[in-house]
Amino acid sequence: MHSDRNFKSPKSEQAVTEKQVISKQRVADHGEVLTGQREVNAMLDLVKNETENIESRFLEPACGTGNFLAEVLVRKLRVVAERYGKSRHDFEKNAVLAVSSLYGIDILEDNVIECRKRLFEIFDAAYTGLFKNAATDECRNAARFILSKNIIHGDALQLKTVSPKPRPIIFSEWSPVNGSMLKRRDYMLSFLVEKQHQLSLFSDEGGVPDLNEPVKEYPLIHFLKVADAEQPEL
Ligand SMILES: C[S@@+](CC[C@H](N)C(=O)[O-])C[C@H]1O[C@@H](n2cnc3c(N)ncnc32)[C@H](O)[C@@H]1O
Numbered sequence: 001m002h003s004d005r006n007f008k009s010p011k012s013e014q015a016v017t018e019k020q021v022i023s024k025q026r027v028a029d030h031g032e033v034l035t036g037q038r039e040v041n042a043m044l045d046l047v048k049n050e051t052e053n054i055e056s057r058f059l060e061p062a063c064g065t066g067n068f069l070a071e072v073l074v075r076k077l078r079v080v081a082e083r084y085g086k087s088r089h090d091f092e093k094n095a096v097l098a099v100s101s102l103y104g105i106d107i108l109e110d111n112v113i114e115c116r117k118r119l120f121e122i123f124d125a126a127y128t129g130l131f132k133n134a135a136t137d138e139c140r141n142a143a144r145f146i147l148s149k150n151i152i153h154g155d156a157l158q159l160k161t162v163s164p165k166p167r168p169i170i171f172s173e174w175s176p177v178n179g180s181m182l183k184r185r186d187y188m189l190s191f192l193v194e195k196q197h198q199l200s201l202f203s204d205e206g207g208v209p210d211l212n213e214p215v216k217e218y219p220l221i222h223f224l225k226v227a228d229a230e231q232p233e234l
Contacts, residue, residue: 142225
C-alpha cells in the first residue's frame with residue numbers, strides 16, 4: 001500500500017476547473033458562468049468544518065460541472081485517507097459515504113454527465129492511488145451508482161427532471177447502519193423545499209401529509225452491493 005495519503009486529483013481536474021465560460025450562448029441561455037477555484041475555496045472555507053465532515057450533506061442546486069462538489073469531495077477524501085488509509089475496507093466504506101453525501105442538479109445534460117464523471121474520477125484517484133491493484137470494481141461501481149442517483153438532470157426551479165415526461169426530482173438519503181450497511185430512503189425534493197418554507201404552517205396540523213415521509217424505503221444493504229437493490233423500471 002502507498003504511504004502517501006495526500007492523493008492528487010486526476011489530471012483532467014485542472015482543465016475542468018480553469019474554464020469558467022464555455023460559450024456566450026450558454027451564458028445567455030442558462031447563465032452558465034462557472035465559479036473559479038479561488039472563489040470556491042474561499043466560500044467553502046466559510047464552512048470548513050462541514051467540508052471536512054465525511055457525512056455532512058451538500059446540495060449544489062445548479063451544479064454545472066460540480067466546481068463546489070468536486071472541492072468538497074477532495075476535502076472529505078483527504079480526511080478519509082488520513083483516518084482510514086491503512087484499511088481498505090474502512091477507506092471504501094467512508095469514501096463511498098463521502099460520495100453519497102453530495103447532491104447536484106443541472107438543467108444541461110452534458111454538465112450532469114461531466115459532473116458525475118469528475119466526482120467519480122476524484123474518488124477513483126484517491127482509492128486506486130492508495131490501494132493500487134487491491135482496489136475493486138465492486139467498490140467503484142457502488143460509487144458510480146450513487147453518483148448516478150445523486151447528480152440529477154433537472155430543473156431546480158421547477159423541482160422536476162428534464163425529460164420528455166418530467167417527474168418530480170427525488171433524492172436518495174444514504175445512511176450508514178451497523179458498520180457496513182446502508183439504508184436508502186427516497187424523498188421528493190419538493191417536500192424537502194416545502195418543509196423549509198412551511199414547517200411552522202404545517203406543524204401539529206392533522207390531515208396534512210407528513211413532509212418527512214420518504215416516498216420509498218429500501219431494505220438495508222451492504223454498501224458495496226448498493227446498486228443491487230434497484231429494480232429496473234417497467
Ligand atoms: C452560474 S453557473 C454555476 C455552476 C456551478 N454551480 C459553479 O458555481 O461553477 C449556473 C448553472 O446553472 C445551470 N442552470 C440554469 N438554470 C437552471 C435550472 N433552472 N435548474 C438547474 N440548473 C440550472 C446552468 O446550466 C449552469 O450550469
